[in-house]
Amino acid sequence: MRRRSTALGAMTAIAALVLTACGGGGGGGGGTAGTALEGTGPITLVQGKDVSGFVQGILDEWNAAHPDETVTLIELPESADAQRQQMIQNAQAQSNAFDVLVVDNVWTAEFAANRYIVELPEDQFPVDDMLPPVIDSARYLDKLYAVPNSSDGGMLYYRTDLLEAAGITAPPTTWAELGEQCAAIQATPQGAGVACYAGQFEKYEGLTVNFAEVVNGAGGVITEDDGTPNVNTPEARAGLDFLVNGFASGEIPAEAITYKEEEGRRAFMEGRLIFQRQWPYQYSLANATDGSSSVAGNFAVAPLPGLDGPGVSSLGGHALGISTFSQNKATALEFIKFYTTLENSQKYLELASQAPIYTSIYDDPALQTEFPYLPVLKESILTAVPRPKVVRYGDATLAIQDAAYGALTGEMTSEEALTQLQTQLEALTTN
Template structure:
């Protein structure tokens, strides 16, 4: 543990200070879950596995922010620490972390990946090595208050301009009627990976919009980007609170679920929470594809998701593989979908009658997933974190009013050219 402590900065060391020395800890340690019901679901599944096998497992919590979580993992893995056996990784991290992760083909049963979405498996495979077992998939969604749209005679917006106009109109009407805390739209505006996802949706929804194409060409310095960011900037302080500049997924959900927002951009996990018995808006929520960037634009939704990986430095790699196989099994994926709205990565589960009855949006979700926007992690490889940082920093500067749109977009293009150098 001393080696880990030496490697971690003070903030992360405080996070881990409660961990016992490995010699006195459980048989395995797993880092999983941070947002919504995710951590509790992981703990319950791990406890069930422990009872079945007789092995004990310690669950280590991590920061909500994906950016901070990645930094946490990089510190631990770079130190070649054996203190955490299994880590939960984002779909954009396999290329960055692959050298520190075990090839799961070595520890999983031969048929463990049968029936999984092939695209998910391909994304988790680096140089022929399966470094992450897909666990659940994500896609950005528009959540809306059905009751308020009906009350004011407004349809679900199909474009960002329509969303802006509807949000402004209903926000004003509700405030005049005494609902002083209502905002029109909340999203993930903090300078972190979540803002990268939002920005890619705004830009990608515009005709001809994009950040980096499949061939690695930089295309962000464009009228489409300027149009998207100009509109997004107009929201802050108007239909979105200034506080949105520090919102991650959970802050936005808190505002929406407490009945203080008309529209929200979030991931599918929020569905189970906003429909829970304690939710102030239970039964009043609908979901839809994120709006298009005008009539000639398209619905663009950033694809996400997470998988489970085994550290190369684990002292119990085979045992860790057994736990990964259990947690990612069809039974557990179905349970997580029913309880926490975490979308499975096994195709047959989308035809499961019980899931279809509980998740009325599943047919929509498949369509949204088909039109999804992938973050350019594959083409940019280990430079993706720098690409994402450049994007969310420049976009945050625009949203906060620190930088004009034209200047920020031009500088972002220059940033990406420096990061790319000759080739990605």
């Protein structure tokens, strides 16, 4: 299987598409836009919905020690696309309402190139202690524009009790094995009526991730190292066909076309799935013993399967950047230092099952005992393939979603979808 090791900090062939936003001004209630990290006072932390409940506790700790520089949490919708849109709208209005932005790692190039966020002093952060792919994802043109607070790698969640009931001793490593194991499990009394597999297939950023993973898992790419689109290939078709055929055969339940992370999490925790592609945040929630999960103690995680062997995760994760239009950048910088410490990264793991950013956490034997998925997660992140790192990422991900969703819903064949996507991506890199 072909694996990619693209350095996220490298400049791609589409650097010519860099767009620069206008500086200065104060529309939308904003002040003067500057890049100097000056100004102290209250700030806001802007992110998607805090489903873990962890974030406010960290803010309370900071606020107790900094009564004149308090941080207020602004929660945006669960959808990554909606979060990105609102952050961009705030920046385009040159509003100072948003100070610290929690950005998806794939937005770094776009936000930096358009001057929505400012460059950060890399020498003030322990970047050498962080997983290389994670810190690389926060750079643009070899400069640091955000500091990771969590990483992410896709893993295969599976029901250990159902595998055991069917006499299966190990989770699948290939898509063919996944189908065979589902058939064997569904033939048992314990597995009857339980759906085989699901990921995130609603038409949003999660579909881009799932599409990228199956393409990479079959040895294909979306773009080459230099940014050249190369998605209309037999390898990419094999990956997309895994999902298309899964929906057509019922191996993937029809309702999964509406799944984002949370819909899939609920399905797995309610015992409606044998296998699921999901991020690590689900682990602690699914193991809860308060009655909210019917699968607590009866699941484990493994690497994602691929066409001919273990598959490949897309690199996920989030980082904290400072809005160009923040009036209190000095406070924002100090808050980011506080939020992204080794200690808080470990708390993020312990309280929210978020993937840590520091190598030492993954290698701690005590933590590996407490969180047995850490070795799987570390390997997932270190071997992950980034989604296309392009300045016009918003346009690229929409093109990917349109093509993939069209194929999954039967509106077009896999070949038609990939032909369309190749054409659209070529237009984005040449116009």
